[in-house]
Structures are given as structure tokens and as C-alpha cells.
Amino acid sequence: MNNRAGSANLATLAAIDRLVHEPSRLAVMALLYVVNSADFIFLMNQTGLTWGNLSGHISKLEDAGYLEVEKTFKDKRPNTMLQLTPQGREAFRGYVKKMKQVFKDFEG
Amino acid sequence: MANRLNLKELERKAFRSTYQDGLWDLYIGLIVICMSIFVYRPATGYNLNNIVLAFSAMAVAYLLFWVGKKYITLPRMGQVQFGAQRKKRRLTLIIVLSIVVLIQVVLVGLQLLAWANPEVGARFSSLILDRNAMDLVVASTGALIVGPSMILVAFFKDFPRGYFIAIMIALAVFLMLYLNQPVYPIIIGALIALPGLVLFVRFLQKYPMHREEATRE
Numbered sequence: 001m002n003n004r005a006g007s008a009n010l011a012t013l014a015a016i017d018r019l020v021h022e023p024s025r026l027a028v029m030a031l032l033y034v035v036n037s038a039d040f041i042f043l044m045n046q047t048g049l050t051w052g053n054l055s056g057h058i059s060k061l062e063d064a065g066y067l068e069v070e071k072t073f074k075d076k077r078p079n080t081m082l083q084l085t086p087q088g089r090e091a092f093r094g095y096v097k098k099m100k101q102v103f104k105d106f107e108g
Numbered sequence: 109m110a111n112r113l114n115l116k117e118l119e120r121k122a123f124r125s126t127y128q129d130g131l132w133d134l135y136i137g138l139i140v141i142c143m144s145i146f147v148y149r150p151a152t153g154y155n156l157n158n159i160v161l162a163f164s165a166m167a168v169a170y171l172l173f174w175v176g177k178k179y180i181t182l183p184r185m186g187q188v189q190f191g192a193q194r195k196k197r198r199l200t201l202i203i204v205l206s207i208v209v210l211i212q213v214v215l216v217g218l219q220l221l222a223w224a225n226p227e228v229g230a231r232f233s234s235l236i237l238d239r240n241a242m243d244l245v246v247a248s249t250g251a252l253i254v255g256p257s258m259i260l261v262a263f264f265k266d267f268p269r270g271y272f273i274a275i276m277i278a279l280a281v282f283l284m285l286y287l288n289q290p291v292y293p294i295i296i297g298a299l300i301a302l303p304g305l306v307l308f309v310r311f312l313q314k315y316p317m318h319r320e321e322a323t324r325e
Contacts, residue, residue, distance in 0.1 A: 030115065030118060031118065031122060033115065034115050034116075034118050034119035034122065034191070035119065035122060035188055035189065035190050035191060036189040036190060036191050037188070037189045038186065038187065038188040038189070039186045039187040039188070040186070041183075041184070041185070041186030041187075041318050042185065042186025042187060042188045043186070044186070044318070045125075045185065045186055045315060046122055046125065051318075074187075077183075079187065081187065
């Protein structure tokens with residue numbers, strides 16, 4: 001690998017969205033990318049994250065504008081529905097594209 | 109990489125997880141048992157009580173399914189809405205099943221016509237040599253309508269256990285109509301419900317009721 005190619009790889013790595021890159025958040029985003037919307041419990045069961053952990057990651061994604069959180073009541077019980085925003089979908093697509101590029105570059 | 113992260117597979121896994129409570133298996137098993145008990149040909153002939161009892165038992169089975177979903181499994185499983193692709197598949201299934209129902213209506217109509225008009229009935233009967241052959245034709249027709257319908261449901265609803273259920277239901281319908289012995293379909297109904305019961309118990313053990321939602325914020 002020559003120096004120019006190496007620098008290019010590192011630059012791609014630096015451009016990776018760290019918010020999406022974290023494994024738990026990546027799992028949440030991947031799941032919400034393939035469904036329309038899901039509630040907190042469904043996400044918890046599917047990702048295996050604990051309540052507190054998931055709550056923290058959701059808050060970060062929501063603050064970044066990647067997630068839309070809708071709090072409603074179903075049968076007098078609180079229900080939190082989550083959905084990726086268009087910005088979140090774009091961020092996920094961008095992340096996948098960049099990671100593919102990174103591994104492609106690594107393989108030479 | 110041994111475990112590839114495939115988005116399509118991820119969506120399928122999430123979708124199929126909604127069947128892991130076993131309630132569909134229990135419900136279909138109960139329906140087959142209900143049919144076995146009430147919708148067979150009594151020696152005295154069909155009467156309104158049979159039909160009323162059959163539909164009442166099916167309504168109870170559906171009520172149990174609905175209550176189980178709403179109050180037991182959904183609060184543990186969580187809510188999810190799938191994308192446009194799933195909605196499209198569901199719509200296709202509705203259209204295909206409507207065609208199947210239409211065919212069934214035509215067949216039932218022909219049967220009613222034969223009952224109402226003995227001359228037409230005799231013409232139908234003359235096509236088939238004896239009573240046994242007639243039973244065989246009716247039983248095979250019933251099984252060939254019900255079995256493939258359930259296969260379609262299994263395919264469009266991405267429900268792998270549905271293929272096993274389809275074969276079992278076809279067998280139950282065939283035995284119910286041909287042998288007119290409710291014991292076989294009752295056994296088959298139990299065989300359909302049994303995996304559902306196992307799944308249901310495992311589901312309850314795996315997914316406890318979440319109380320956090322009520323306290324979140």
C-alpha cells in the first residue's frame with residue numbers, strides 16, 4: 001500500500017459517523033431502518049440491551065435528530081414508539097456506504 | 109465472516125419473532141378441534157345446533173387468541189410496524205385468498221343447488237359410481253382447498269410453521285370428511301396446538317412483563 005492510498009483510508013475512517021458506529025446504537029439504527037417503527041420493548045427484546053442502556057442510546061440518537069420519539073398511551077399505558085427520521089435513514093445509509101468503502105480499501 | 113449482517117435477514121428475523129409466542133398455532137389447533145367436534149355429519153343429519161355450536165366454539169377460540177395477544181404476549185413482545193413490502197404481501201394474500209373463498213362459495217353453491225334440486229343432485233351423483241367414491245371426492249376437494257390456502261398464508265405471512273400446519277389441516281379436513289370420525293382431527297388439532305403451547309410457555313419464560321415503560325419519564 002502506498003502512502004497516498006493509506007492516507008485516503010485513514011481519512012475515510014475519520015469521516016465515519018461515530019454516533020452510528022457504536023455497536024448498540026448501530027443495532028438500534030439497523031433495526032429501525034428495516035421496520036417502519038417499533039416501541040421501546042420490541043427494541044429491547046431484539047437488541048438484548050437493558051432498559052437503561054437502550055434509553056441512553058435512544059436519547060443520543062434523538063438529540064442528533066436521527067430518531068423521532070412518539071410518546072402515546074395505549075389502553076391507559078404509556079407507549080414509546082420510535083422511528084428513524086429521514087436524516088437518520090440518510091446517516092445509516094451513509095455509514096454503511098463508508099464502511100463498505102473502508103473494507104474495500106483495506107482489501108486493496 | 110460467519111455471521112453476516114444482512115438487512116433483509118434482520119427484517120425477516122424481526123418479523124418472524126412476532127410468531128414466537130405460539131398463539132397462532134394454538135388458535136389454529138383449537139379451530140381444527142372445534143371443527144372436528146361440531147362440523148361432522150351426525151347420523152341424524154346436519155342441524156342448526158351443530159352450526160351454532162361450531163361457530164360459538166370458534167368464537168371462543170378467537171376470543172382466547174385475541175385476549176392472549178392483547179394482554180399477555182404483546183405487552184411482553186412490544187409493538188412494531190413493518191414496511192411497505194410487508195403491507196404489499198398482505199394485500200396480495202388478501203386478493204389470493206378472496207379468489208380461493210370465491211371458489212369455495214361456488215362449490216358450496218353447487219352443493220346447495222344439488223340439495224335443493226334433487227334432479228341436479230342425481231345428475232352430480234351419477235358422475236360418481238358409489239357413496240364411498242363420493243365421500244372420497246368431497247374429502248379430497250376439501251383438503252385440496254384448505255391445504256393450499258394455508259400454504260399460501262404461510263408463504264405470504266413468512267410463517268415457516270405454517271407449512272406443517274397446512275399439511276396437518278389438509279389431513280384433518282380429509283379425515284373429517286372421509287371417515288366422519290372426529291377423533292382423528294382432534295388428535296391433529298392437538299398436534300398443531302402442542303408446539304404452540306411449548307412456544308407460549310417458553311415465550312413467557314423468556315420475556316417477562318416490562319414495568320419500566322410505566323415509570324419512564
